[in-house]
Amino acid sequence: MMRRLSDIYCIFRIxxxxxxxxxxxxxxxxxxxxxxxxxxxxxxxxxDPNEFIPNYIKVHFVAASLVFSLSLTAISWFGYLLLENRFxxxxxxxxxxxxASSSYILGVMVFALGQGVVxxxxxxxxxxxxxxxxxxxxxxxxxxxxxxxxxxxxxxxxLSVVLAHRVRxxxxxxLMTDALGGGLVLLAPIYYPAETLPVAFRWISKALPTTYVxxxxxxxxxxxxxxxxxxxxxxxxxxxxxxxxFWQLSWREA
Amino acid sequence: xxxxxxxxxxxxxxxxxFKRYADGTEAVRGIDLGVERGEAISILGPNGxxxxxxxxxxxxxxxxxxxxxxxxGIDAIAxxxxxxxxxxxxPQEAGVFETLRTxxxxxxxxxxxxxxxxxxxxxxxxxxxDLGLSENAKKRVGDLSGGQRRRLxxxxxxxxxPPLLILDEPTTGLDPVSRRQVWDLLKKIxxxxxxxxxxxxxxxxxxxxxxxxxxxxxxxxxxxxxLPELQSRxxxxxxxxxxxxxxxxxxxxxxxxxxxxVQTFIEEAAPVEYQISTSSLEDVYFSIVGEELSSNGNGDGxxxx
Numbered sequence: 001m002m003r004r005l006s007d008i009y010c011i012f013r014i015x016x017x018x019x020x021x022x023x024x025x026x027x028x029x030x031x032x033x034x035x036x037x038x039x040x041x042x043x044x045x046x047x048d049p050n051e052f053i054p055n056y057i058k059v060h061f062v063a064a065s066l067v068f069s070l071s072l073t074a075i076s077w078f079g080y081l082l083l084e085n086r087f088x089x090x091x092x093x094x095x096x097x098x099x100a101s102s103s104y105i106l107g108v109m110v111f112a113l114g115q116g117v118v119x120x121x122x123x124x125x126x127x128x129x130x131x132x133x134x135x136x137x138x139x140x141x142x143x144x145x146x147x148x149x150x151x152x153x154x155x156x157x158x159l160s161v162v163l164a165h166r167v168r169x170x171x172x173x174x175l176m177t178d179a180l181g182g183g184l185v186l187l188a189p190i191y192y193p194a195e196t197l198p199v200a201f202r203w204i205s206k207a208l209p210t211t212y213v214x215x216x217x218x219x220x221x222x223x224x225x226x227x228x229x230x231x232x233x234x235x236x237x238x239x240x241x242x243x244x245x246f247w248q249l250s251w252r253e254a
Numbered sequence: 255x256x257x258x259x260x261x262x263x264x265x266x267x268x269x270x271x272f273k274r275y276a277d278g279t280e281a282v283r284g285i286d287l288g289v290e291r292g293e294a295i296s297i298l299g300p301n302g303x304x305x306x307x308x309x310x311x312x313x314x315x316x317x318x319x320x321x322x323x324x325x326x327g328i329d330a331i332a333x334x335x336x337x338x339x340x341x342x343x344x345p346q347e348a349g350v351f352e353t354l355r356t357x358x359x360x361x362x363x364x365x366x367x368x369x370x371x372x373x374x375x376x377x378x379x380x381x382x383x384d385l386g387l388s389e390n391a392k393k394r395v396g397d398l399s400g401g402q403r404r405r406l407x408x409x410x411x412x413x414x415x416p417p418l419l420i421l422d423e424p425t426t427g428l429d430p431v432s433r434r435q436v437w438d439l440l441k442k443i444x445x446x447x448x449x450x451x452x453x454x455x456x457x458x459x460x461x462x463x464x465x466x467x468x469x470x471x472x473x474x475x476x477x478x479x480x481l482p483e484l485q486s487r488x489x490x491x492x493x494x495x496x497x498x499x500x501x502x503x504x505x506x507x508x509x510x511x512x513x514x515x516v517q518t519f520i521e522e523a524a525p526v527e528y529q530i531s532t533s534s535l536e537d538v539y540f541s542i543v544g545e546e547l548s549s550n551g552n553g554d555g556x557x558x559x
Contacts, residue, residue, distance in 0.1 A: 003368065006365060007366055010362045010363075010365045010366050011366075013362055014351055014354060014362055017351065017353040017354045017358070018351075018353045020353065021353035021394070021396075022353065088349035089345065089347045089348040089349035090348070090349040090350070090351060092315070092345040092347070092348040092349075093345070093348055093349075093350075093363070093410060094366075095315050096313050096314075096315060096338060096341070096343035096345060097338060097363070097366050097367060098335050098336070098338040098339045098367065098368065099366050100335065251314070251315065251334070252314055252315060252316065252317050252334060253310075253315060253316050253317065254317050
């Protein structure tokens with residue numbers, strides 16, 4: 001057990017060095033672009049520049065931008081990193097070690113989780129500085145927010161793990177991670193009401209983890225801590241993506 | 255289980271190893287190889303001969319279609335994780351983590367091989383020194399030259415002091431000085447009892463490092479033995495490299511069975527310049543693998559007599 005934890009920690013450390021060296025792209029994906037989306041959404045909802053926007057709408061957009069941040073970091077940025085590991089031969093270094101492939105997945109997941117937590121809380125601090133009044137003031141709300149971020153990362157980064165080991169080329173994978181990172185946010189009713197979507201897309205949005213991550217975060221930021229349904233769905237989605245990830249990644253080719 | 259597998263002096267036994275890919279390509283077609291503890295074996299062969307596929311099956315990266323791989327008494331097909339505790343590997347096209355520092359890279363991979371932190375630190379220092387990378391210990395791996403990265407990859411195989419090293423073209427891309435540095439290190443490690451299996455395209459490397467040489471062609475071992483044993487299979491023992499005869503004025507290489515035949519040829523052809531030597535591993539390689547003699551582009555591809 002200790003050996004396994006040590007392996008997971010080492011794999012986390014190896015990937016953490018990436019964040020240390022390339023913090024710029026991470027900050028763009030985790031904070032700058034989501035803040036841009038927050039300003040964009042606020043701008044679109046205004047009829048004129050001086051129009052007052054109620055706080056609950058601002059909170060809604062903060063929650064949406066948080067999901068955007070999680071999606072960009074867990075799929076676009078993290079997925080790219082996994083693709084690099086595979087297609088530049090780095091994964092081979094792990095494949096020839098006496099390390100379980102599940103330890104590799106858990107190691108990179110812990111890294112993704114760290115990114116998600118740093119990005120989410122940085123974004124919340126930025127939102128507070130912008131004068132948005134949301135409710136994350138109790139141990140329970142912080143704890144629930146962490147659980148949602150954890151499940152969001154497991155379901156979104158789990159998709160990255162699956163994708164990174166299924167695609168045939170680096171270029172195709174890179175395109176997919178970029179498209180999914182933004183697409184999963186745009187296809188879910190996050191910045192707009194679900195009713196504005198065509199019926200078919202409404203059904204698709206119900207299958208996206210981003211929909212439930214948004215609903216859970218929006219409720220928490222609004223002071224409603226009853227998020228059992230969202231947590232249950234996200235648990236199921238995370239379990240499925242992780243199961244597929246564990247099942248697919250084998251050190252030994254057939 | 256065969257007798258060979260149980261023999262205490264055997265480090266690795268591959269029996270009837272066969273690999274057919276999904277598209278029907280037969281990359282390895284029944285290789286049998288026993289390697290004794292402390293022995294160094296080089297794998298030579300043309301591109302596409304099956305060298306890397308064979309080595310990847312030994313390192314457990316690739317599952318053989320048929321056959322057995324036994325490493326220090328461990329069935330590497332049934333229990334690859336346990337087998338990997340005995341192996342240090344340099345894959346042919348492996349990448350390194352460019353954002354790590356050189357020392358950090360070695361230490362973390364030492365930990366992943368199960369070393370305690372203090373031991374990983376101590377071994378990393380020693381390996382950095384042995385590979386001439388001490389001055390680059392604090393540098394980001396991304397700032398290292400191609401040759402230095404290659405040496406780091408060899409270091410990643412060495413850390414943990416595994417009893418069996420499997421290196422796929424370990425010195426490709428290294429300059430001559432670095433290559434000799436790696437050779438010296440590998441010689442020292444093998445002298446210490448480590449078993450070494452490596453593939454290479456450098457004949458001199460095979461000559462310098464191997465106790466035995468295996469020539470692979472079309473997925474099979476076509477020759478296996480010590481250098482003198484392989485040379486004895488090549489009857490044309492004398493090589494004559496000469497410039498100019500009555501007809502052609504460029505450099506040519508011809509091979510002869512007897513020294514008297516060389517003398518006769520020289521007397522008759524009266525070349526402007528000539529050089530006589532005994533045939534090399536490269537000559538043996540070409541004669542067995544069946545490729546044309548090139549002699550660095552100067553030969554005419556004929557075996558003379």
